[in-house]
Amino acid sequence: MPFALLLLGVAVFAQGTSEFMLSGLVPDIARDLGVSVPSAGALTSAFAVGMVAGAPLMAGLARRWSRRGALLGFLGVFLAVHVVGAVTDSFGVLVATRVVGALANAGFLAVALVTAAQMVAPQAKGRATSVLLGGVTLACVAGVPAGALLGQLWGWRAAFWAVALISLPAVVAVAWSVPGGRADSERPALRSELRSLRSPRLRVTLLLGALVNGATFCSFTYLAPLVTRVTGLESGWVPVVLALFGAGSFVGVTVGGRLADRRAGAVPVWGGGVLCLGWCALALGAGSAPVTLGLVLVQGALSFGIGSTLISRALYAAPSAPTLAGAFATAAFNVGAALGPWLGGTAIGAGGGYRSPLWVSAVLVALALTAAGTARALATRRRGRTAGRSLRASRARS
Template sequence: MPIAVHTLGVAVFALGTSEFMLSGLLPAVADDMNVSVPRAGLLISAFAIGMVVGAPLLAATTLRLPRRATLIALISVFGLGQIAGALAPSYAVLFVSRVVSALACAGFWAVGASVAVAMVPVTQRARAIAVMLGGLSLANVLGVPAGAFLGDHFGWRSAFWAVAGASALALVGVVLLVPRIAPPAEQPVLRRELVIYRDRQVWLAVAVVALAAGGVFCAFSYLAPLLTDVAGLGDGWVPGVLALFGVGALIGTAIGGQVTDERLFTVLFSGIAASTVFLGSLALFSASAVAVVILAFLLGVSAFYTGPALNARVFEVAGAAPTLAGATATASFNLGNTAGPWLGGTVIDVGWGYEAAAWAGAGLTVSALGVVAVSVRVRGSAEGSPTPPLPETGAPPQTPLLKRRRG
């Protein structure tokens, strides 16, 4: 595997850490910015909004630009966004910095994936994407807990400075190690790809992803105050519990990636149902520190076990649009990452407590199960459609798709 692909994985580590680290920093940010914890939680939604808008927008606008130069520009903007966040004198400035960083993050994901697959033979494309996704997994296992640790000992701004430093290393790596990539011989025509949005299965897939992701992040976004204010754990426990969630995510991704190709809908039903059970249990037993710690780990397993199937379903129904399929999947996840923290913050704001965010998340995942059931009923011949090829541009699927699904 070319070292340039691993360089992209390092960049994704920085991107993923920035996206999720606020879940361990919300109380400190709220205190410093003199806002409520739910309002601070909107900073998570701000990043997700930027991803929702940025994924399709930058997939389209950067399509004909030089790949390497685009990566350099995007990681530079992302790093500057982290510096702006670290220096932010007000909540408004911090909010804007999150949106700008997210736009750059979304663009880097789309372009980076196309560069990764262009640097390896066809038979190694899935491995190349796996290396990039490994950066995201490490962000959950190492980056997010490290951000919480830095925030606890040196202030929340130190976490932003650390991500800015990681972005600078990624920038140097891209400049030195990523080669210039020739554009594909035939450029995709976006107006032809827009036809996929006439298919209701595409919208059902978007809804499933958004509801499933939103349910998990409705609770996960407020896990730190739940641990300290409800379960009674000290601040020093937060990084460890976040790391445990990340370990669960690694395990869940490994298991889901192995079985999704053969049992896509089985994984969707079982994974989302498990997340529903864990979210409900988190609400019921939120006063028990032991229960919350165990459930955080199990929620990481179930959420990321479902992830490959959620991605695969989007690419399956949107495979005719190689440029927009990846952007659609990214936007779908971040619709959930926008709505989830907002809903969690809303139920907390009305005085129902941090455990109410877990109840609200369970409501979203139950809705996701209903949409999956509808998808099964209306899928028709789509289940046996041929596997879409890995695109030369845009983000390829996380898992290879088979021509027939048994689950």
């Protein structure tokens, strides 16, 4: 893998820390700004909404810029809004900074996915994606637990300052590692890229990504209150639990990236079945500390392993849309990231308790499996009809 690709992962690490760190800060933010826990949890949804809207929009705008210029611009905005978020006393302003930060993050990730895919051979897109998304999983392993620890020691604002500081070396890394120059004049026309996104295979992949990622964020957002109020562990265990989830996700992305280039179809199906059962098991066994700690690790691996595989499948499914394929994959996954916390918060607010997001996650994965099975059956039927028509036409000619 090119060294420049590893440096892109540094920037993704900073942004992944920001996206995920609220799972360990939600109770403190709610208490400090005088809002409910579900309302504070909606900050994750606000970030995801910005990612959904920003991915195709920012990727479209970035077509006019050089890769390096686009990446540096998005990263600079991302850094600035975290400074604002760290000093504000208004929940509304904090929500706004999350949306703007998400727009910048979406643009960066969409351009970075395409840049990463172009750095490697055509048959190695899965591994390139996994290296880039390794920055996200390392954020779960180190950045998010560190953010939770900072929140416990010096308040949630310290975590926002830390993200801003991490972003500074990321700016240097991108400026040094990504070639400059003018925008690529050989990119397909925007209208041509949009036409290629009509592929049924791509649409199904995006749907599966939204559902699986929705399940991931539905439970991940509320891990802190689950651990302290259901499992009965002290608040000091929250960073440990988040680190376990992150360690699992790193393993999942690493393994999933290798499988995505060879057995991309089998990973979501078989892994999805185990993932669904895992959310059910965690919901039933969350009162036990060993069960919770073990399954958090497993669910992190499965969630991110399947997710990274689906992203690489989206890139493979739209080879003639080099700019927008990554953008729409980012948008689809963040539809799930927006929907998941909202569904989890709704279940909690309805009196379902802090186990309820786990059950919602299981339902979302089950829906993904159902959608995948239905799409495969329809595709098989279409192929059968096409083969039948070809056979009849051949007989008629003879």
